[in-house]
Amino acid sequence: MDAAHSLRSQFPVLERNAYLNAGTCGPVPETAHAAALDAWAYATNEGRSGAFYERLVPLAEELRTRYARLLNAAADDVALTAGTSDGCAHIVAALGLREGDEVVTADDEHPGLTGPLIAARQQRGVTVKAVPLAQIPDAISDTTTLVACSHVSWHSGAVAPVAEIVAAAARFDIPVLLDGAQGVGAIPLDVASFGVQFYTGSGQKWLCGPVGTGMLYVSSEWTERLGSPAPSYGGLTDPAAGLASGLVANARRHDTPLRDLSIVAAAVAAFDVLDAFGFQALQERAAGLAAQLADALRERGATVIDRGPTTLVAWDAGSDEAAIAARDRLQAAGVTIRDLPGAGRLRASVGAWNDEDDLDRLLSGLDAAAQA
Numbered sequence: 001m002d003a004a005h006s007l008r009s010q011f012p013v014l015e016r017n018a019y020l021n022a023g024t025c026g027p028v029p030e031t032a033h034a035a036a037l038d039a040w041a042y043a044t045n046e047g048r049s050g051a052f053y054e055r056l057v058p059l060a061e062e063l064r065t066r067y068a069r070l071l072n073a074a075a076d077d078v079a080l081t082a083g084t085s086d087g088c089a090h091i092v093a094a095l096g097l098r099e100g101d102e103v104v105t106a107d108d109e110h111p112g113l114t115g116p117l118i119a120a121r122q123q124r125g126v127t128v129k130a131v132p133l134a135q136i137p138d139a140i141s142d143t144t145t146l147v148a149c150s151h152v153s154w155h156s157g158a159v160a161p162v163a164e165i166v167a168a169a170a171r172f173d174i175p176v177l178l179d180g181a182q183g184v185g186a187i188p189l190d191v192a193s194f195g196v197q198f199y200t201g202s203g204q205k206w207l208c209g210p211v212g213t214g215m216l217y218v219s220s221e222w223t224e225r226l227g228s229p230a231p232s233y234g235g236l237t238d239p240a241a242g243l244a245s246g247l248v249a250n251a252r253r254h255d256t257p258l259r260d261l262s263i264v265a266a267a268v269a270a271f272d273v274l275d276a277f278g279f280q281a282l283q284e285r286a287a288g289l290a291a292q293l294a295d296a297l298r299e300r301g302a303t304v305i306d307r308g309p310t311t312l313v314a315w316d317a318g319s320d321e322a323a324i325a326a327r328d329r330l331q332a333a334g335v336t337i338r339d340l341p342g343a344g345r346l347r348a349s350v351g352a353w354n355d356e357d358d359l360d361r362l363l364s365g366l367d368a369a370a371q372a
């Protein structure tokens with residue numbers, strides 16, 4: 001069995017479904033399922049006392065180390081979060097933005113980022129300026145306080161002009177927050193060479209872990225400069241000291257409270273399946289299959305939305321209603337993709353675990369829908 005076939009065989013959902021939806025949630029490998037069951041068996045049979053936490057806390061650190069390696073960051077600069085939205089909300093709150101501050105963002109951001117920006121606008125009088133992703137560098141000015149946008153657009157699969165954004169932000173000495181929900185695990189990334197101050201990501205999408213996992217990179221010069229709106233146990237220097245405790249001088253002060261052992265164990269197990277294949281190989285294979293799908297859709301006359309060398313392929317379905325109907329018909333035929341509400345688009349997420357047969361099933365499902 002070749003490496004790609006052996007990777008694929010670890011995801012039970014792929015035995016039945018052409019599962020092309022990792023941009024929402026990745027397929028779950030059997031090892032992650034087994035790790036979660038083991039963790040629940042342990043908690044159920046042994047109880048959840050000190051020994052439970054002696055398993056959980058070091059395992060959470062192992063997860064942090066894995067995420068940090070993928071981002072090319074130090075583990076001390078990576079907080080464990082409940083997902084990308086959690087990281088975005090944390091940064092927007094932690095910066096203490098108020099009236100007079102201006103955030104530049106893209107006009108097709110996910111609610112995980114727009115939610116915190118709407119709250120900052122409504123509750124604290126922050127100005128939010130939204131422009132197309134590609135135009136962000138030109139929209140940054142001396143009135144801008146923060147740039148917050150996607151690394152990879154969830155609506156198109158386009159990649160943000162990160163170098164230009166960082167250069168424009170540096171001219172005004174303001175930080176950049178990248179929403180990496182569709183970046184982490186999906187495309188090559190290196191937060192150190194990007195020069196961004198904050199990068200948020202999800203564990204349940206391209207890393208195939210449980211919902212409720214994710215990461216937030218905070219560059220070391222911002223760790224303490226940034227407020228810590230909700231430090232938890234691991235963020236305190238001396239939890240036993242009560243109110244006399246300080247906050248640790250690393251990104252653990254930005255952690256969200258611990259998740260269950262079953263969640264952390266499954267996240268580590270899922271990560272290791274991908275790691276064994278190799279992230280570079282994983283990303284090259286996924287990007288290649290996604291480009292193949294985009295070409296095939298264009299050949300069939302579909303309007304594929306301008307995209308980058310990523311794992312997302314979005315195309316025009318005519319209307320939201322048509323997109324939902326096509327999504328549901330495909331699902332009934334065992335092909336899982338999603339619609340993009342408000343845009344009348346369909347989106348396929350292509351991972352290294354997919355194969356050409358999955359793409360053919362999607363294409364023939366679309367052909368059948370067009371003829372119906």
Ligand SMILES: Cc1ncc(COP(=O)(O)O)c(C=O)c1O
Pocket residue numbers: 023024082083084085086110112113150152153154179181182201202203214
């Ligand atoms: C660009 C983008 N940002 C944020 C999110 C939300 O991620 P999470 O569910 O990890 O908070 C998603 C996906 O759902 C996304 O595509």
